[in-house]
Amino acid sequence: MTDQHLRDRYEIAELCTSMGWHLDHCHWDRLTALFTDDIRLDYTSLNGGKPVTLPREQVIEKWRSNREGLAATQHLISNQLVDVEGDMAEATAMFQATHLLPNQFGGPLWTLAGEYRYGLLRTPDGWRIQALTMSIIWAEGNRNIRDLAAQAD
Numbered sequence: 001m002t003d004q005h006l007r008d009r010y011e012i013a014e015l016c017t018s019m020g021w022h023l024d025h026c027h028w029d030r031l032t033a034l035f036t037d038d039i040r041l042d043y044t045s046l047n048g049g050k051p052v053t054l055p056r057e058q059v060i061e062k063w064r065s066n067r068e069g070l071a072a073t074q075h076l077i078s079n080q081l082v083d084v085e086g087d088m089a090e091a092t093a094m095f096q097a098t099h100l101l102p103n104q105f106g107g108p109l110w111t112l113a114g115e116y117r118y119g120l121l122r123t124p125d126g127w128r129i130q131a132l133t134m135s136i137i138w139a140e141g142n143r144n145i146r147d148l149a150a151q152a153d
Contacts, residue, residue: 009082011127012091016118019129020075020095023063032060035129036121042133045114051133069149071108072100077116087122095134099145101152106142113138 015034022031035056042051067073079094096113119131 005084008084008089008122008127012082012084012089012118012120013080015120015127015129016080016091016093016116017077020077020097023067024073024075026064026067028060028064031063032056035059036123039129040119040131042131045134045136046112066146066149069152070099070101070145074098089118089120089122089127091118091120092116093118099149101145101149103142103145103148105144105148108142108145110141110143110145111139112136 019031019034021027022034037056038053039056039059040051040053041059044051074097076096077093080091081093082089082091093116094114095116096111098109098111100108101110102108114137115135117131117133117135118129120127121130
């Protein structure tokens with residue numbers, strides 16, 4: 001294993017963790033900078049349908065809209081595994097994402113947990129996320145929080 005390979009693995013793990021951190025703290029410019037111009041998203045385990053490829057600005061705006069309707073979120077990202085092949089990489093991580101919105105229609109929390117799979121590309125500016133798959137293993141709490149947060153925007 002070369003020094004470059006170790007650096008790549010570290011940078012990718014840091015990038016994947018940063019995604020959750022910047023989302024939780026509403027750092028929209030920093031979050032945007034983590035992605036390629038277009039992002040392939042697969043949230044079919046949550047929403048059904050098919051994976052989509054969207055401009056990163058559209059993805060970040062949707063996340064911003066969802067997040068700003070909530071009192072708080074906390075994305076815990078762990079157990080990262082990174083596989084680098086030249087200028088492409090794949091990383092997997094376990095996640096637990098808790099969403100908080102006190103409301104009169106049920107509990108204030110909705111928690112999802114599962115696996116993120118990241119497709120990454122080395123660019124002149126460093127590693128960037130070009131694909132993200134979320135596979136839910138379990139969920140608990142008030143799923144209506146998502147709809148209530150969208151109405152609050």
